[in-house]
Amino acid sequence: xxxxxxxxxxxxxxxxxxxxxxxxxxxxxxxxxxxxxxxxxxxxxxxxxxxxxxxxxxxxxxxxxxxxxxxxxxxxxxxxxxxxxxxxxxxx
Amino acid sequence: xxxxxxxxxxxxxxxxxxxxxxxxxxxxxxxxxxxxxxxxxxxxxxxxxxxxxxxxxxxxxxxxxxxxxxxxxxxxxxxxxxxxxxxxxxxxxxxxxxxxxxxxxxxxxxxxxxxxxxxxxxxxxxxxxxxxx
Numbered sequence: 502x503x504x505x506x507x508x509x510x511x512x513x514x515x516x517x518x519x520x521x522x523x524x525x526x527x528x529x530x531x532x533x534x535x536x537x538x539x540x541x542x543x544x545x546x547x548x549x550x551x552x553x554x555x556x557x558x559x560x561x562x563x564x565x566x567x568x569x570x571x572x573x574x575x576x577x578x579x580x581x582x583x584x585x586x587x588x589x590x591x592x593x
Numbered sequence: 594x595x596x597x598x599x600x601x602x603x604x605x606x607x608x609x610x611x612x613x614x615x616x617x618x619x620x621x622x623x624x625x626x627x628x629x630x631x632x633x634x635x636x637x638x639x640x641x642x643x644x645x646x647x648x649x650x651x652x653x654x655x656x657x658x659x660x661x662x663x664x665x666x667x668x669x670x671x672x673x674x675x676x677x678x679x680x681x682x683x684x685x686x687x688x689x690x691x692x693x694x695x696x697x698x699x700x701x702x703x704x705x706x707x708x709x710x711x712x713x714x715x716x717x718x719x720x721x722x723x724x725x726x
Contacts, residue, residue: 592708
């Protein structure tokens with residue numbers, strides 16, 4: 502199973518533009534992002550708080566649709582998913 | 594025209610292309626790089642999603658305000674002071690709808706479309722913190 506994880510803006514600078522992950526079936530959104538950011542102290546700390554939860558300002562998308570951070574532990578990754586993780590937007 | 598692009602846009606051509614027989618007002622919003630003691634501004638977008646959301650906002654504005662045309666061009670890449678960042682051209686039968694539609698579109702873009710600005714200064718650079726989640 503493959504999933505594409507994309508980071509934008511400040512998160513991209515810290516974690517890279519994208520990672521192609523191969524999560525096991527039944528992997529949650531939260532677990533996948535934890536796994537992908539593990540080993541990158543500054544990047545991980547930008548996305549997660551001390552308790553291991555998504556920081557309040559972090560925005561998550563799955564296949565172009567926002568998902569709530571509070572649902573990320575129960576939302577399972579499907580093969581071919583595109584996951585995006587980014588800070589608050591500032592366009593316009 | 595709904596577009597996320599690096600190239601600048603010809604606003605005059607957008608206005609000319611927007612005109613329809615029943616149209617009585619066109620409002621142009623041109624967001625430009627302000628000189629906040631910066632050298633340049635860098636714009637980044639989650640391109641596919643941002644373009645899709647701009648299209649949805651345009652459709653919503655058309656339905657809500659009865660607009661006859663909507664064009665939105667948001668630029669990405671490195672821009673200098675005075676360059677166009679975002680151009681919105683809205684046409685309607687009357688000015689009230691055109692002004693209302695234009696305002697609706699810019700506020701919706703700022704509230705949620707995945708685009709980011711980074712201010713490039715002599716001593717370093719900083720991402721602009723958005724107000725919205």
